[in-house]
Amino acid sequence: MARTSGSYAKLTKPKISEIALQLFAERGYAAVSMRQIASKVGLQVGALYNYFPDKQTILSELLINHMESLIEAWYAQKLPERPDKLLEFFVDFHIQYHLNRPEEVFIAYMELRNLTPYNFRKIEKLRNKYELILSGILSEGVRKNIFSCDETKIASLAIIGMLKEVHTWYKIDGRIGSSEIKSIYQKIVLKAVT
Amino acid sequence: MARTSGSYAKLTKPKISEIALQLFAERGYAAVSMRQIASKVGLQVGALYNYFPDKQTILSELLINHMESLIEAWYAQKLPERPDKLLEFFVDFHIQYHLNRPEEVFIAYMELRNLTPYNFRKIEKLRNKYELILSGILSEGVRKNIFSCDETKIASLAIIGMLKEVHTWYKIDGRIGSSEIKSIYQKIVLKAVT
DNA sequence: GTCTATATAACGATAGAC
DNA sequence: GTCTATCGTTATATAGAC
Numbered sequence: 353m354a355r356t357s358g359s360y361a362k363l364t365k366p367k368i369s370e371i372a373l374q375l376f377a378e379r380g381y382a383a384v385s386m387r388q389i390a391s392k393v394g395l396q397v398g399a400l401y402n403y404f405p406d407k408q409t410i411l412s413e414l415l416i417n418h419m420e421s422l423i424e425a426w427y428a429q430k431l432p433e434r435p436d437k438l439l440e441f442f443v444d445f446h447i448q449y450h451l452n453r454p455e456e457v458f459i460a461y462m463e464l465r466n467l468t469p470y471n472f473r474k475i476e477k478l479r480n481k482y483e484l485i486l487s488g489i490l491s492e493g494v495r496k497n498i499f500s501c502d503e504t505k506i507a508s509l510a511i512i513g514m515l516k517e518v519h520t521w522y523k524i525d526g527r528i529g530s531s532e533i534k535s536i537y538q539k540i541v542l543k544a545v546t
Numbered sequence: 547m548a549r550t551s552g553s554y555a556k557l558t559k560p561k562i563s564e565i566a567l568q569l570f571a572e573r574g575y576a577a578v579s580m581r582q583i584a585s586k587v588g589l590q591v592g593a594l595y596n597y598f599p600d601k602q603t604i605l606s607e608l609l610i611n612h613m614e615s616l617i618e619a620w621y622a623q624k625l626p627e628r629p630d631k632l633l634e635f636f637v638d639f640h641i642q643y644h645l646n647r648p649e650e651v652f653i654a655y656m657e658l659r660n661l662t663p664y665n666f667r668k669i670e671k672l673r674n675k676y677e678l679i680l681s682g683i684l685s686e687g688v689r690k691n692i693f694s695c696d697e698t699k700i701a702s703l704a705i706i707g708m709l710k711e712v713h714t715w716y717k718i719d720g721r722i723g724s725s726e727i728k729s730i731y732q733k734i735v736l737k738a739v740t
Numbered sequence: 741g742t743c744t745a746t747a748t749a750a751c752g753a754t755a756g757a758c
Numbered sequence: 759g760t761c762t763a764t765c766g767t768t769a770t771a772t773a774g775a776c
Contacts, residue, residue, distance in 0.1 A: 361741065379659060382577035386770065399742050401771070462656070465573055520714045555759065580752060592754080593760050601752065 365403045368393055369417075372410045377455040381411055381466045411463060412471040418456045419478035422449060426485060435493030439545070440538045442489060446515050447534050457519050483508050490545060499545040511541055559597045562587055563611075566604045571649040575605055575660045605657060606665040612650045613672035616643060620679060629687030633739070634732045636680060640709050641728050651713050677702050684739060693739040705735055 371392045375384045386407055390397045404410045426445060432438050450457050464472065487508035493499030501507050515537060522533060565586045569578045580601055584591045598604050620639060626632050644651050658666065681702035687693030695701050709731060716727060 364741085380574055380576055382574055383660065385768080387768090395741095396743060397770085398744080398772080402741060405771090407770070466577060517714055520711060558759085579750080581750085589759095590761055591752085592762080595753070596759060599753095 364393070364395075368400060368403055369410065369414060373414055373455055373459065376411065376414070376459050376463060381459070381463045408468060408471065411459075412467060412474070414456070415460055415463070415467070415471075415475055416478065418453070418460055419475060419482065423478065423482055423485070425449060426482075435489055435496060435498050436542065436546075438489050439493065439499075439542060442486060443515065443538045443541050444534050446512075447518055447537060448530065450516075450519055451522060451530055454519065461516075483512060486511060493545065501545045507545060511544070514540070558587070558589075562594060562597055563604065563608060567608055567649055567653065570605065570608070570653050570657060575653075575657045602662060602665065605653075606661060606668070608650070609654055609657070609661070609665075609669055610672065612647070612654055613669060613676065617672065617676055617679070619643060620676075629683055629690060629692050630736065630740075632683050633687065633693075633736060636683060637709065637732045637735050638728050640706075641712050641731060642724065644710075644713055645716055645724055648713065655710075677706060680705060687739065695739045701739060705738070708734075 368389065372384070372389050375389060375392065386400055387397050389410075390400050393400075404413070426442075429441075429445070432441055464475065467475065483505075487504045490499055490501055490504040490507055494501055494504060518533060518537070522528070522530065562583065566578070566583050569583060569586065580594055581591050583604075584594050587594075598607070620636075623635075623639070626635055658669065661669065677699075681698045684693055684695055684698040684701055688695055688698060712727060712731070716722070716724065
């Protein structure tokens with residue numbers, strides 16, 4: 353068995369990320385200090401820099417991991433082949449994934465403006481990669497004459513834009529359940545491209 | 547005629563507020579420095595303190611003025627007497643007023659967390675005052691047997707909460723015009739209380 | 741790997757000359 | 759009313775002891 357100090361250390365970085373996520377979502381990136389993060393983790397400031405080179409990297413890693421996990425989660429599934437079923441599947445997946453991570457969704461939306469241009473471009477690339485999944489589904493459907501859609505690229509942007517607004521409507525204790533929301537959006541999206 | 551310096555000075559405070567509003571909406575309150583505000587106004591930092599005692603007051607005045615202007619704008623209108631017409635009028639008024647001020651709506655939602663407890667309570671009181679307008683309309687309608695509603699206070703909170711979500715849906719260049727949105731919400735709200 | 745101590749810069753806010 | 763200069767504080771980030 354490894355030394356206990358080493359075992360704990362493996363948990364330290366995820367813990368820093370988790371607490372930074374909470375604080376950034378609660379007070380905003382610029383309003384949170386490294387000292388506050390360290391204090392809530394149970395460390396002194398200097399120790400944070402064993403895990404992250406700077407504050408900016410804590411934020412950018414949160415956002416990059418969020419996007420990368422999203423894309424990985426998509427490809428980890430067994431996907432249906434028919435493009436119309438695949439599109440329904442995508443809507444369902446997207447809504448469910450984002451409803452399960454309200455804090456990540458919030459900072460991915462709010463704190464983009466606090467990324468350096470370099471990190472912002474990284475996020476943009478990942479976002480494009482995710483949008484390619486959807487536009488790929490659409491153009492495959494068009495090729496098989498199941499969908500009718502002139503501009504699959506623009507259509508996929510519009511659809512993702514629409515789906516993004518779910519989190520502003522959805523309340524866990526509200527009258528509308530997540531399964532209802534998903535079926536509503538599935539119908540809207542399918543109608544939009546057939 | 548007054549001295550030109552005096553004339554310009556009268557415009558300085560509104561200009562500071564206007565530019566602070568822009569910057570706060572764009573980058574967030576905590577990420578904007580007094581020096582940045584001063585620079586964009588065309589002043590040195592020290593000069594800002596002739597108009598505001600501190601940075602916090604710039605933010606709180608923006609939010610307080612936003613709420614006070616909203617309430618004043620309501621009472622400045624000629625109001626219909628019938629409670630059902632008055633309710634329609636309220637929905638129309640609320641949506642139009644907020645669609646015209648996207649930056650104010652945004653910081654009124656996002657920057658509440660950066661208010662001191664004292665200023666936060668001020669905003670809460672103004673919000674209650676605004677909600678009293680609506681609950682007053684509802685209870686007057688109940689008294690005249692036009693509306694049916696058990697808890698007018700809770701109903702008014704729910705309605706305002708619903709109306710607040712308009713700004714997340716509405717896009718000026720979108721397919722849905724503001725007049726359509728208003729009539730949709732008027733119907734929903736009226737149905738909800740009759 | 742974590743600590744204490746510190747370098748360096750930027751922040752909000754103030755004082756006094758003009 | 760605006761400027762320059764500066765105070766005191768706090769921030770990020772680093773260096774070196776343990």
